[in-house]
Amino acid sequence: MSADRRGLLIILSSPSGAGKTTLARRLMEWDESLSFSVSATTRAPRAGEEDGVHYHFTDEAGFKGMVSAGEMLEHALVFGNYYGSPSGPVRDAIEEGRDVLFDVDWQGAQQIANSSLQDHVLSIFVLPPSIAELRRRLISRGQDSDEIIAGRMKKSWDEISHWDGYDYVLVNDDLDTSFERLKTIVSAERLRLKQQPGLTDFVRGLQAEFNDEEQS
Ligand SMILES: Nc1ncnc2c1ncn2[C@@H]1O[C@H](COP(=O)(O)OP(=O)(O)OP(=O)(O)O)[C@@H](O)[C@H]1O
Numbered sequence: 001m002s003a004d005r006r007g008l009l010i011i012l013s014s015p016s017g018a019g020k021t022t023l024a025r026r027l028m029e030w031d032e033s034l035s036f037s038v039s040a041t042t043r044a045p046r047a048g049e050e051d052g053v054h055y056h057f058t059d060e061a062g063f064k065g066m067v068s069a070g071e072m073l074e075h076a077l078v079f080g081n082y083y084g085s086p087s088g089p090v091r092d093a094i095e096e097g098r099d100v101l102f103d104v105d106w107q108g109a110q111q112i113a114n115s116s117l118q119d120h121v122l123s124i125f126v127l128p129p130s131i132a133e134l135r136r137r138l139i140s141r142g143q144d145s146d147e148i149i150a151g152r153m154k155k156s157w158d159e160i161s162h163w164d165g166y167d168y169v170l171v172n173d174d175l176d177t178s179f180e181r182l183k184t185i186v187s188a189e190r191l192r193l194k195q196q197p198g199l200t201d202f203v204r205g206l207q208a209e210f211n212d213e214e215q216s
């Protein structure tokens with residue numbers, strides 16, 4: 001560990017359409033030191049999605065090759081496509097004391113929470129204010145076919161049923177309020193004692209200064 005602060009693995013999960021990608025993008029704009037874990041996926045790119053920025057788009061053979069080479073921190077089949085988080089950039093960031101943001105489903109969140117990096121995990125589940133609003137958001141995003149939206153709505157309860165396995169839960173009703181709460185969570189978690197190993201040396205310095213003053 002070469003940094004004063006231990007990096008956090010900030011995991012956002014939610015049913016599709018609840019708003020985690022929107023919140024993740026805002027968080028990245030708020031703090032440019034955050035790294036986003038760009039997942040690999042076999043899903044086809046949506047309009048506006050760039051390879052290497054939003055996802056590493058690959059085919060099934062390429063994806064399975066990465067898994068068998070041990071290059072994935074976690075991986076899962078979600079809505080009929082493979083998704084996974086490459087481990088290299090995550091381990092580099094943690095080594096340097098930087099935080100990494102993940103947008104993964106509950107299976108990915110569980111695998112990261114059970115990995116050797118479990119002490120770094122901060123997990124947040126995002127709930128929609130209602131199921132009707134979840135559907136409205138998926139439709140208004142305007143990027144998936146009716147069939148895909150129906151499939152995601154059908155699976156939404158599978159995802160929601162894991163809500164209580166997370167450290168924090170946000171009901172994403174008003175976006176600005178949710179974002180303020182998310183910033184509060186991240187800011188507070190960064191100040192936890194275990195995240196600041198450099199404090200031991202700092203307090204030793206205070207003690208030396210205190211002892212010097214006592215003796216003079
Ligand atoms: N609090 C909110 N109020 C209204 N609309 C919202 C809110 N949060 C997000 N949205 C909108 O809902 C739609 C879905 O949001 P987003 O793509 O962030 O969801 P997601 O959880 O990342 O979904 P997926 O898992 O499918 O990637 C987007 O059009 C987004 O602008």
Ligand SMILES: Nc1nc2c(ncn2[C@@H]2O[C@H](COP(=O)(O)O)[C@@H](O)[C@H]2O)c(=O)[nH]1
Binds near residue numbers: 013075085104
């Ligand atoms: N386990 C993982 N889940 C992931 C990863 N990247 C994204 N996801 C989840 O997939 C669904 C669908 O995403 P979409 O971009 O197709 O709408 C969503 O729940 C994401 O959180 C990953 O690397 N691992």
